[in-house]
Structures are given as structure tokens and as C-alpha cells.
Amino acid sequence: MTRSARDPLYRRHRFPAEVIAQAVWLYFRFPLSLRMVEDMLAARGVTVSHQTVKLWAEKFGRHFAKDIRKRSAGRLGDKWHLDEAVITIRGKKHWLWRAVDQDGFVLDVLVQSHRSTKAAKRLMRKLLKGQGHSPRVMITDKLRSYGAAKREIMPGVEHRSHKGLNNRAENSHQPIRRREKIMKRFKSARQLQRFVSIHDPIANLFHLPRHHTPSAHHRELRGEVMETWRNIARLHAA
Missing domain, CATH: 3.30.420.10 (Ribonuclease H-like superfamily/Ribonuclease H)
Structure with a gap:
């Protein structure tokens, strides 16, 4: 059993932490609708409604974004x-x-x-x-x-x-x-503010330099970012 399955963050949720984190990552990392995420999960054998994906995006996305903001505090440009x-x-x-x-x-x-x-x-x-x-x-x-x-x-x-x-x-x-x-x-200013408050910190995490960056170095940076994401989502095995 993974540590994420026992983590209080995922308590009372039927689906494994890996599935929830993957849904949140897909929704905020790429320009996808909730129904698109639902279909992508279904293609991998995970049956979940787009309403559930929405609830995950709001609850866990807010938590992940808060963690990313803490990690970047004082490290951004002047x-x-x-x-x-x-x-x-x-x-x-x-x-x-x-x-x-x-x-x-x-x-x-x-x-x-x-x-x-x-x-x-x-x-x-x-x-x-x-x-x-x-x-x-x-x-x-x-x-x-x-x-x-x-x-x-x-x-x-x-x-x-x-x-x-x-x-x-x-x-x-x-x-x-x-x-x-x-x-x-x-649908509303509140929905827009809530969405960008989660979307933009996650976009920051995956914002990697591409110009004049060798492919091997870019893959290394991407691997480091994905490792950070797994830490934020608490997906590491005990």
C-alpha cells in the first residue's frame, strides 16, 4: 500500500490517490474540459463522472496550488x-x-x-x-x-x-x-478567480524553458518537475 492511500488528504475518497492526482493534473495542465478528462480516465479503465472530476479539481487543486505557492515564495523574479x-x-x-x-x-x-x-x-x-x-x-x-x-x-x-x-x-x-x-x-467572476488561482501556480510548476535548451537537459528538468508534483500530491510509496 502506498503512503498516499493512507494520507489524510485522500481520506474518505473511494478512488486511489494516483487516480485523483492524475485527473487534477490533466485538467489544469492541459486545455481540457471536465468531460474530456472523464473520457481520458475511462480509456484507462477508470469510470468516474465529470462532476466528480470537478470536485477533485476544486478540492485537491486548491491544496496543490497552495503548496506550490509556498515552495516558490521569494524565488520569483524582481x-x-x-x-x-x-x-x-x-x-x-x-x-x-x-x-x-x-x-x-x-x-x-x-x-x-x-x-x-x-x-x-x-x-x-x-x-x-x-x-x-x-x-x-x-x-x-x-x-x-x-x-x-x-x-x-x-x-x-x-x-x-x-x-x-x-x-x-x-x-x-x-x-x-x-x-x-x-x-x-x-459562469461567474468567482468561478474565474477560483480557476486561475489554481491553474496558474500549477502552470508555474510546469513552466520549463524551451528556447536554447538541449533536449536531454529539458527531459531532465521535466523529470525533476514531475518528481516535485508527486511530492506535492503525496504519491510516494512509504
């Missing part, structure tokens, strides 16, 4: 790229505010109903609390709300405001755009 993207939910516009570092790792994401200085301040305060330090440089697009918020929240930080400089943050929105299409739009 150049922050901030950006905002509009998400339409039930006919109403919401703004997905996102911050990534110079290496493309997501620092934080916040769903808000406004694209204003107040919203920018809220994101910056959340970033400072989560990262525990100010950035060396902050890069944004031309939205004036960033400059106004920075002058109050982080007055000593260098601010570079230019549309072309912020491609890293803009590109970071693309996975959520793909999921929005797969999920046939998000």
Missing part, C-alpha cells in the same frame, strides 16, 4: 510585468489583472469589475503581500491607472510604460483564453 484583459461573463465585462515576472512565471491574478486606479492599487497591494517585497522594475502598458497606483503604493519603484515592452504579460493571458473557449465561457 521585474514585474502587469497587464489586464477583458473577460465577458454573462454579458458583463470583467477585468483579469495579471502580473508575471521576467521569466514568465505568474506572480498573481485578480478578477475585478473595473479597469481603474482603484483596481490597479488592489492588485499591487496583493502582489506586495504575496511576494513580500517590491519589484526592481515594473512594466505596464499605457493605462494611466498603473502610474497613479504606483505613485501611491510603490513610489520608489522604476516604472516603464510602453505597449511593446509588455508582451510577456499579454502572452500570459493566452492559456486562460483557450480555457475560456473550451469551457464555453466562465
